[in-house]
Amino acid sequence: MKGKFVFYNRPFDDALIEPGMAYGRAGDQRRIGAIEAGKRGAVGALVRSLTSAHDDYPHTGTMNYDPAVPKVPGAALSTLAADKLSLLLKANKDLEFELQMECVTLPDEKSYNVVGEIKGSKFPDEIITVGGHLDSWDLAEGAHDDGTGVVQSMEALRLLRAAGLKPERTVRAVLFMNEENGNRGGTEYARLAAQNKEKHLAAIESDGGFTPRGFSAEAEPAIVAKLAKWGPLLKPYHASDLTVGHGGTDIGPLKTAVQPKALIGYDGDSQRYFDIHHTAADTFDKVNRRELELGGASMASLIYLLSKYGL
Amino acid sequence: MKGKFVFYNRPFDDALIEPGMAYGRAGDQRRIGAIEAGKRGAVGALVRSLTSAHDDYPHTGTMNYDPAVPKVPGAALSTLAADKLSLLLKANKDLEFELQMECVTLPDEKSYNVVGEIKGSKFPDEIITVGGHLDSWDLAEGAHDDGTGVVQSMEALRLLRAAGLKPERTVRAVLFMNEENGNRGGTEYARLAAQNKEKHLAAIESDGGFTPRGFSAEAEPAIVAKLAKWGPLLKPYHASDLTVGHGGTDIGPLKTAVQPKALIGYDGDSQRYFDIHHTAADTFDKVNRRELELGGASMASLIYLLSKYGL
Numbered sequence: 222m223k224g225k226f227v228f229y230n231r232p233f234d235d236a237l238i239e240p241g242m243a244y245g246r247a248g249d250q251r252r253i254g255a256i257e258a259g260k261r262g263a264v265g266a267l268v269r270s271l272t273s274a275h276d277d278y279p280h281t282g283t284m285n286y287d288p289a290v291p292k293v294p295g296a297a298l299s300t301l302a303a304d305k306l307s308l309l310l311k312a313n314k315d316l317e318f319e320l321q322m323e324c325v326t327l328p329d330e331k332s333y334n335v336v337g338e339i340k341g342s343k344f345p346d347e348i349i350t351v352g353g354h355l356d357s358w359d360l361a362e363g364a365h366d367d368g369t370g371v372v373q374s375m376e377a378l379r380l381l382r383a384a385g386l387k388p389e390r391t392v393r394a395v396l397f398m399n400e401e402n403g404n405r406g407g408t409e410y411a412r413l414a415a416q417n418k419e420k421h422l423a424a425i426e427s428d429g430g431f432t433p434r435g436f437s438a439e440a441e442p443a444i445v446a447k448l449a450k451w452g453p454l455l456k457p458y459h460a461s462d463l464t465v466g467h468g469g470t471d472i473g474p475l476k477t478a479v480q481p482k483a484l485i486g487y488d489g490d491s492q493r494y495f496d497i498h499h500t501a502a503d504t505f506d507k508v509n510r511r512e513l514e515l516g517g518a519s520m521a522s523l524i525y526l527l528s529k530y531g532l
Numbered sequence: 533m534k535g536k537f538v539f540y541n542r543p544f545d546d547a548l549i550e551p552g553m554a555y556g557r558a559g560d561q562r563r564i565g566a567i568e569a570g571k572r573g574a575v576g577a578l579v580r581s582l583t584s585a586h587d588d589y590p591h592t593g594t595m596n597y598d599p600a601v602p603k604v605p606g607a608a609l610s611t612l613a614a615d616k617l618s619l620l621l622k623a624n625k626d627l628e629f630e631l632q633m634e635c636v637t638l639p640d641e642k643s644y645n646v647v648g649e650i651k652g653s654k655f656p657d658e659i660i661t662v663g664g665h666l667d668s669w670d671l672a673e674g675a676h677d678d679g680t681g682v683v684q685s686m687e688a689l690r691l692l693r694a695a696g697l698k699p700e701r702t703v704r705a706v707l708f709m710n711e712e713n714g715n716r717g718g719t720e721y722a723r724l725a726a727q728n729k730e731k732h733l734a735a736i737e738s739d740g741g742f743t744p745r746g747f748s749a750e751a752e753p754a755i756v757a758k759l760a761k762w763g764p765l766l767k768p769y770h771a772s773d774l775t776v777g778h779g780g781t782d783i784g785p786l787k788t789a790v791q792p793k794a795l796i797g798y799d800g801d802s803q804r805y806f807d808i809h810h811t812a813a814d815t816f817d818k819v820n821r822r823e824l825e826l827g828g829a830s831m832a833s834l835i836y837l838l839s840k841y842g843l
Contacts, residue, residue: 238768238769240822432743434770490801512803
């Protein structure tokens with residue numbers, strides 16, 4: 222593919238503190254960049270990586286097409302490469318760019334969610350799900366997205382067991398498959414939950430394992446208020462900030478399928494997350510053992526409270 | 533030096549969450565290890581590094597002698613080396629150990645604190661000091677201890693200027709010298725402050741630049757209560773946790789010299805800090821730009837409040 226440049230740019234106002242919020246707002250550059258480029262007669266679309274790092278790792282992710290618009294290729298440039306390209310374009314507006322891409326979508330392979338549970342001692346039919354996802358975005362090792370969530374979900378159950386606690390409600394760790402590219406693991410888990418007429422009290426997801434800040438709850442205001450009362454109990458783990466927001470992609474389909482009272486996302490500190498998210502830099506050395514453990518412990522504490530007191 | 537092993541060990545109860553607290557409690561192993569060893573007739577003392585990391589970097593720091601006890605050398609082993617030694621000792625209690633040390637104390641060189649200030653527009657005689665220290669423990673590059681504090685102290689003044697804010701009280705950034713080995717920079721700064729009959733409202737120190745948690749205040753309860761009321765204003769930077777505790781080593785001598793109303797320490801998240809503190813691993817790559825900036829911004833905000841409303 223060869224072509225000249227048409228810029229697609231979108232100003233955004235704040236979200237200076239929360240990289241996740243900034244990412245949410247800027248994400249359309251990548252998600253619909255190729256559509257906007259196609260509308261304008263471009264032969265391709267390039268996006269400056271939606272990352273907080275200045276480095277040579279391109280940040281990638283989902284992109285969409287509109288059947289009504291010519292389909293053109295889209296690619297992400299690393300921030301350093303994009304900066305360099307901008308400089309070159311300032312010197313020469315008619316610069317030509319050659320893009321060679323070797324992306325292919327391979328045929329599906331059968332894969333599975335992995336599930337383990339501790340049966341509730343008093344209310345075995347009431348389920349608390351805690352999970353992360355096994356897959357990662359293709360070019361990433363996926364240490365924080367979402368190896369940490371997988372480890373913390375198992376760790377939460379291990380901690381309950383190691384502390385000699387018998388949860389009154391059933392606690393189920395679910396390692397979801399295919400969050401990144403269709404969420405079929407989460408969808409299938411929810412479908413089976415509905416089919417089996419399971420009663421789900423709450424679901425917790427961890428996706429990014431930095432030092433604890435708290436939890437994000439997707440629930441009715443009365444339920445959020447109940448959760449907020451547990452803040453002081455989670456304060457020792459620095460996990461007492463409760464915000465109203467997204468619970469998680471994997472657990473999302475449970476919402477309509479079995480109406481749990483709350484979908485809850487583990488909120489790790491996000492300042493480092495968008496330095497590595499969906500890049501080849503999301504590697505195991507970015508995971509800090511103590512931060513990982515503290516997150517797992519705060520999740521275990523929340524599960525214990527949910528299991529003992531309900532919602 | 534050659535010798536057999538005598539163990540000095542001290543159980544400690546909690547401090548499982550706060551590495552700084554654990555370090556405080558376990559620190560006597562290193563600080564008085566050689567004294568205890570000398571009392572027992574040992575020819576030397578080894579301490580397992582007081583660090584949360586399992587690696588090959590020895591963690592070092594201040595150690596003391598007692599004139600009444602024979603002086604024996606003391607050294608820190610990395611955690612991995614100490615674990616290996618423990619295994620070898622289990623196999624052979626009479627193991628001999630040879631220790632060669634090349635430590636020397638070089639003659640003092642003249643050095644300086646570095647000071648810059650913005651004069652207060654309304655109360656130029658009331659001073660708010662913000663500082664970090666220029667020196668580092670000898671084997672460490674000192675990126676977090678305390679390059680970050682130095683940068684954040686300058687950054688706080690830069691931010692006030694960049695935001696077009698004219699502080700009502702004088703704000704002074706002080707880059708202290710010799711915190712690690714005698715605190716002579718802090719002592720001299722306080723001595724001059726007293727000599728010049730300066731009025732110091734408050735002093736802030738940053739020593740460790742991880743993602744913000746809040747501030748630690750050394751002040752009368754009424755002053756702590758005033759500071760605590762600003763918590764909601766610092767919440768957007770995740771810097772709203774106010775604890776009562778140590779303000780900082782550099783600013784410490786101000787307390788008796790000029791009685792500021794509060795000594796305040798910047799509290800960065802501490803989970804990663806004792807992986808690298810006083811080791812050769814305290815390098816620049818451990819500093820995250822966003823975390824550094826957020827800390828500087830939270831310090832600037834606190835300074836603005838102090839400058840506008842006093843204490």
